[in-house]
Amino acid sequence: DTAVSQTPKYLVTQMGNDKSIKCEQNLGHDTMYWYKQDSKKFLKIMFSYNNKELIINETVPNRFSPKSPDKAHLNLHINSLELGDSAVYFCASSRRREGGTGELFFGEGSRLTVL
Amino acid sequence: AQRVTQPEKLLSVFKGAPVELKCNYSYSGSPELFWYVQYSRQRLQLLLRHISRESIKGFTADLNKGETSFHLKKPFAQEEDSAMYYCALSGLGSEKLVFGKGTKLTVNP
Numbered sequence: 001d002t003a004v005s006q007t008p009k010y011l012v013t014q015m016g017n018d019k020s021i022k023c024e025q026n027l028g029h030d031t032m033y034w035y036k037q038d039s040k041k042f043l044k045i046m047f048s049y050n051n052k053e054l055i056i057n058e059t060v061p062n063r064f065s066p067k068s069p070d071k072a073h074l075n076l077h078i079n080s081l082e083l084g085d086s087a088v089y090f091c092a093s094s095r096r097r098e099g100g101t102g103e104l105f106f107g108e109g110s111r112l113t114v115l
Numbered sequence: 116a117q118r119v120t121q122p123e124k125l126l127s128v129f130k131g132a133p134v135e136l137k138c139n140y141s142y143s144g145s146p147e148l149f150w151y152v153q154y155s156r157q158r159l160q161l162l163l164r165h166i167s168r169e170s171i172k173g174f175t176a177d178l179n180k181g182e183t184s185f186h187l188k189k190p191f192a193q194e195e196d197s198a199m200y201y202c203a204l205s206g207l208g209s210e211k212l213v214f215g216k217g218t219k220l221t222v223n224p
Contacts, residue, residue: 004158031210041199043159043214055210090159104151104212106159 003027006091006107013081014115020077021110023091030095031055032074033104034066037088049074078112086114117142119204119215127221128192136187136218138176138202145207148178148185151214153199162187162200172196192222 004025013019025032033056034046048056049068063079078085091107118141128134140146150162163171165178165185176187185202202215 033212035214040216041219042216043201045211045213048210050210092159103149103161103164104159108158 004091004093004105004107006089006110008110009108010111010113012113012115015081015083017081018077018079019081019112020075021089021091021112022073022075023107024073025091025093025105026072027093027095027105029093029105030071031093032068032071033092033094034074034076035090035092037090037109039087043090047074047076081112081114083114086112088112117146117204117206117209117211117213119202119213121200121202121215121218123218124216125219125221127223129223130194131191134189134192134196134220134222136200136202136220138185138187138215140183140185140202140204142183142204142206146178147205147207148176149203149205149212150174150176150185150187151201151203153201155198159201192220194222194224196220197222 006023031050033048035043037043046060047066051071052068065077068074088109088111090109092104094102094104120139148165152162153159174189178185199217201217203212205212
C-alpha cells in the first residue's frame with residue numbers, strides 16, 4: 001500500500017496555464033506538507049496543513065493555492081504558471097506530536113515542466 | 116530563523132573509506148536534527164534523528180550544540196550508500212522542517 005501518493009508524477013504545460021497536483025496519505029497523519037525541489041535539488045517548504053487548517057505558509061506567490069478537503073488530502077493548485085515554477089513538488093505527511101515535527105513521509109514527487 | 120548549511124554539494128569516496136557529511140545549523144531555540152536520504156529513483160526517507168541516538172545502516176550522527184553541528188558519519192562506505200543526503204532541522208514545538216541544500220554522496224568501487 002502506498003503511504004503518500006501524488007498525481008500526476010509528470011506534468012508538462014505551457015506558461016500561463018493553471019494546473020493542480022493532488023496528494024493523498026493513508027497513514028492517518030494529521031499534518032501534510034508541500035515542498036518544492038528546484039533544479040539544484042534544494043528542498044524548500046511551501047505550505048503545511050494540520051487537520052485541514054493552514055499552519056505554515058512560506059513566502060510563496062499567491063498564484064499557489066493549497067486546498068485540504070480533509071486531513072488525508074492536500075492538493076496544490078497553481079495559476080498562471082511561469083517558467084520558474086518548473087520543479088519537483090513533494091508532498092509529505094507526519095503525525096503531529098508534542099515537541100515538534102515527527103518523521104516526515106514523502107510522496108514520490110511530481111515533476112512539473114513549464115514551457 | 117531556522118537555517119541548515121551543508122557545505123559540500125558533492126562528496127566522492129572509495130568503497131571502504133570513511134565518510135563524513137557535514138551539517139551546521141542555526142537556531143536560537145532547542146533544535147531537533149534529522150538526516151534524510153534520497154536514493155536514486157526512490158522517495159526521500161528518514162535515515163536518522165538525533166534524539167534516537169541510533170546507528171542506521173552503519174551511519175551515526177551526534178548533535179554538537181557547542182559547534183552547532185550534526186555531521187553524519189560512517190566508518191566504511193559502501194557503494195549502496197551513494198545517494199543524496201539532506202540534513203534537516205525542526206525547532207522544538209515547531210511544525211516546520213527546514214532542509215539543507217543536500218550533499219550528493221558517490222561511493223566508487
